[in-house]
Amino acid sequence: MTRVRFLALGPLHAEVGRTLLDLGPVRQQAVFAILLFNADRVVTPATILQGVWGEQTPPTGAKVIPPYIYRLRRTLQAAGVGHDGPAIDSLRIGYRLRLGSAGTDVADFDEAVDRAAAAERAGDLAGAAELLAEAERNWAGEPLAGLTGPYAQSRRQHLLERRVVCLEHRLELHLRLGDSRRAIPALVALQAEYPLRERLTIMLMAALYQAGRQGEAMDVFSAFRTRLATELGVEPTPALVAAYTSMLHGALGLPPMPGGPAEGNARARAATTT
Incomplete structure (x- = not known):
């Protein structure tokens, strides 16, 4: 059946x-x-x-x-x-x-993310990146597109956050594997979609720096600092300043993502209760 x-x-x-x-x-x-x-x-x-x-x-x-x-x-x-x-x-x-x-695409997404976390714990970074790419293939656009009401809007935001955490972590894995050139176009596109998301800015700076494009990495920091001041009236966080300072001293690395996608996924699952 x-x-x-x-x-x-x-x-x-x-x-x-x-x-x-x-x-x-x-x-x-x-x-x-x-x-x-x-x-x-x-x-x-x-x-x-x-x-x-x-x-x-x-x-x-x-x-x-x-x-x-x-x-x-x-x-x-x-x-x-x-x-x-x-x-x-x-x-x-x-x-x-x-x-x-019955099955759901959300459950399939969760399962792929969990398998990616297991692969990463086992040291298989390339396998984890491929499993996160598999998770992303469950997406077909904006979640619950066109549905109105407070519940649909709330679920939509939770699901979008879960997606961007997955994307960020897959790109982080590519950077840790030394594949910065592959990650850069995706990071540029993602930062355009989320222009005030600090983690993406740090990752893009690190990717450009790894690719030998230090001047562009500094430009990314400057542009982000300007957006923060203009749109939010705030200064860069210590994490972003630390990344910039490391870059100035020739040692820009990629700080670990707290919890990775599995932890963010677990929080998002818990948030789907009414």
């Missing part, structure tokens, strides 16, 4: 083999997203109302939810995935999505 796979690292959808399941209009999808990220746990109507509508609670209150649940349940039943497939239970205090044999 072909299993269902739920995809949230991009527009939310579900598939059975090559067949897409229609999860309905945007608000119905937003309801399902809450159930999905709390799979196998009971979610109260109050949590769904707050997560989907926020302060704009509909006049009918929780009565708006059962029709969405009914249509989602029918969609899962119509998929014909057998008794061990996903199903939605209506309980006295709320609703529960039982995943059963």
Whole structure:
């Protein structure tokens, strides 16, 4: 029996083999997203109302939810995935999505990141980098793209943070393997996406320095310091100043990423509870 796979690292959808399941209009999808990220746990109507509508609670209150649940349940039943497939239970205090044999791209991402951490602990930096690249291949764009409501927005931010931590650590591994030339284009693109993220600035400085482009590395520091002053009104942190000072003395190294992607991933998983 072909299993269902739920995809949230991009527009939310579900598939059975090559067949897409229609999860309905945007608000119905937003309801399902809450159930999905709390799979196998009971979610109260109050949590769904707050997560989907926020302060704009509909006049009918929780009565708006059962029709969405009914249509989602029918969609899962119509998929014909057998008794061990996903199903939605209506309980006295709320609703529960039982995943059963269904998979998710978020779980696949987590698994690849965890395997990368194990490879790195074993000293296989190249293998860890490849596993992080495998983790990144689960992404198909902005997570939960198009979904509205406080819950979807919060999950989106957590997932994006998890992605950038994964990217940073893969590029860090490339630098530790001496592959700075390969890392530089990706770091430049990532810093353009996150212009105030200090870790990326330090990594880009280190990559340019390793590649013999010390002048460009100093320019990166100067530009970042200017952005901090102009946009946030703050000075560089001691970590960034230390990296710059090391570069001036001809010994710029790459400080370790605290915890690596596995620790950041664990924190992000814990944050997905309601």
